[in-house]
Each structure stands twice: as structure tokens, then as C-alpha cells.
Amino acid sequence: xxxxxxPAALSASPGASASLTCTLRSGINVDTSRIYWFQQKPGSPPxxxxxxxxxxxxxxxxGVPSRFSGSxxxxxxxxxxxxxxLQFEDEADYYCMIWHSSAWVFGxxxxxxxx
Amino acid sequence: xxxxxESGGGxxxxxxxxxxxxxxxxxxxxxxxxxxxxxxxxxxxxWVSYISSDGSTIYYTDSVKxxxxxxxxxxxxxxxxxxxxxRAEDTAVYHCASGAFDFWGQGTLVTVSS
Numbered sequence: 001x002x003x004x005x006x007p008a009a010l011s012a013s014p015g016a017s018a019s020l021t022c023t024l025r026s027g028i029n030v031d032t033s034r035i036y037w038f039q040q041k042p043g044s045p046p047x048x049x050x051x052x053x054x055x056x057x058x059x060x061x062x063g064v065p066s067r068f069s070g071s072x073x074x075x076x077x078x079x080x081x082x083x084x085x086l087q088f089e090d091e092a093d094y095y096c097m098i099w100h101s102s103a104w105v106f107g108x109x110x111x112x113x114x115x
Numbered sequence: 116x117x118x119x120x121e122s123g124g125g126x127x128x129x130x131x132x133x134x135x136x137x138x139x140x141x142x143x144x145x146x147x148x149x150x151x152x153x154x155x156x157x158x159x160x161x162w163v164s165y166i167s168s169d170g171s172t173i174y175y176t177d178s179v180k181x182x183x184x185x186x187x188x189x190x191x192x193x194x195x196x197x198x199x200x201x202r203a204e205d206t207a208v209y210h211c212a213s214g215a216f217d218f219w220g221q222g223t224l225v226t227v228s229s
Contacts, residue, residue: 036216038160045210045219046152046160061217095160097216102174104150104162 001025003100004107011113012086020081020110022096030072035079036097037070039090040109046095052079088114117141117218119211124223131201131227137194137211137220145189148172148214151196153207154222163209164196178204201227 005023012018020037024030034053038046048061052070060068067084083090091114096107123135137149151163164185165174173185184197194211208222 038216040160045221046212046216047219048215048217093159097160097162103176104165106160106162109159 002108003028003105004096004098006094006096006107006110008108009111009113011115014086014088014114016086018083018086018090018112020083020094020096020112021076021078022080022107023076023078024098026077028077028098028100030077030079031074033079033098033100035070035072037068037081038095038097040093040095041091049081049094083112086114090114117213119213119218119220121209121211121220121223124209124225126226126228127201128229129202129227132197132199133201133225135196135198135209135211135223135225137196139192139194139211142213142218144187144192145169149187149194150212150214150216151185151194151209152212152216152219153205153209153225155204155207158207161207165214166194168214198225201225203227 003025036051037049040046049068050060050070052058069082071080093109093111095109118140120138127133148167150165153161153163166185182200186195206227208224210219210222212219
């Protein structure tokens with residue numbers, strides 16, 4: 001089982017909200033994991049969006065719109081990237097990442113389509 | 116303005132070697148750890164290696180341990196990745212990224228093929 005699992009794809013309409021899920025493998029506690037989120041568009045390097053551990057321990061990347069936010073749910077053992085007010089420019093691949101067993105680990109990515 | 120510019124990619128045969136470089140500017144390079152992250156064609160991101168600001172702490176992903184060596188030259192504000200015993204599965208675009216992953220280079224393509 002992968003360390004981080006992300007749905008392969010998600011589609012939503014402009015103006016809607018999208019919640020991207022990053023599920024941690026059983027045995028890895030989301031409560032003690034800082035979750036990083038990245039956006040990547042074709043032909044470009046990844047862009048750091050934010051990291052989230054708690055409401056008192058979070059950081060947004062430089063120039064990242066406030067409609068991107070992070071959260072966690074211990075009961076689901078998952079982290080979430082919420083994109084509110086989806087725009088066509090948000091169409092991209094999104095990756096989560098955590099530090100686990102002396103290594104950075106990325107999720108497989110979610111392709112977000114805005115239609 | 117922070118800039119990270121990778122170089123050194125190319126076509127190499129299986130079992131061969133390649134050395135990647137990343138030229139950093141626009142920030143105090145010696146104060147920050149650095150990473151290499153790769154992305155195989157059409158695939159997701161894979162972290163490769165990390166080096167601390169002074170080079171004293173280094174981590175690798177399991178698949179490259181014993182084959183890849185990360186290093187840095189703070190005087191030249193440069194990051195390197197020596198890649199030996201290359202395999203077809205090492206084919207990817209290799210990005211250097213800051214320690215906190217807030218800055219990324221455009222990447223350099225490494226193709227391992229006969």
C-alpha cells in the first residue's frame with residue numbers, strides 16, 4: 001500500500017469548490033504529519049502551494065491565492081487541499097507530500113479538470 | 116529573484132554515469148538545504164535526495180542509495196548530483212528544489228537508453 005494515496009482525477013465546474021484528498025497509509029498518523037501541496041501545469045515545474053499541520057502551524061506559498069487552503073481529518077487519516085471558487089487556470093495536477101521514514105514521499109497526484 | 120538552473124542532463128547508456136548541476140542565485144544558498152526531485156515521462160513526482168545547508172546531513176530515496184551522490188559547493192552556490200550505474204528507470208526530468216520546496220528549477224532531462 002502506498003504511503004500517500006490520491007484520487008487520480010477530479011472534475012468540477014468553474015466557481016465550485018473542490019476538495020482534494022491525500023490519504024495516509026494505515027499506521028502513519030496524520031496528526032503528526034505536516035502535509036505539503038503542490039500544483040503542476042504541463043511543461044512547468046511544480047509550484048509550492050502550502051503546507052498544513054494545524055490552523056496554528058500552516059504556511060501558504062508566495063503569491064498563492066487565498067482560495068487555496070489546507071486541512072486534515074484524523075478520523076479519515078487524510079489531508080485535504082480545498083480550492084474554492086475554481087477557475088479555469090486551476091486546471092493542473094496536484095501532489096501532496098509528507099516526510100516519512102527519513103524520506104520525502106509524494107502522493108501519486110490528482111488531475112483536476114475544470115469544465 | 117530566486118533562480119535555480121539545472122544542467123548536465125542527456126542521453127546515457129545503462130550502467131553509465133552522469134553529473135547534474137544546479138546553479139543557485141537570488142538567495143543565501145549556504146543557509147538552506149536543497150533537494151533533487153525527478154519526474155519520469157508522464158508520471159508523478161519522486162523525491163531523490165536532500166542535503167543540509169552545510170552538507171552534514173544527507174538523505175536518499177531507497178532506489179538510488181549506493182548509486183547517486185548529492186553534494187554542494189556553498190562558495191560557488193552550486194548543487195550537484197553524481198549519478199552512477201544508471202538504469203532505464205532513472206529516465207526522468209530532474210529538478211533541484213529548495214529545502215522547503217518553495218523554489219524549483221525548470222529541470223534537466225536524463226535519458227538512460229541503449
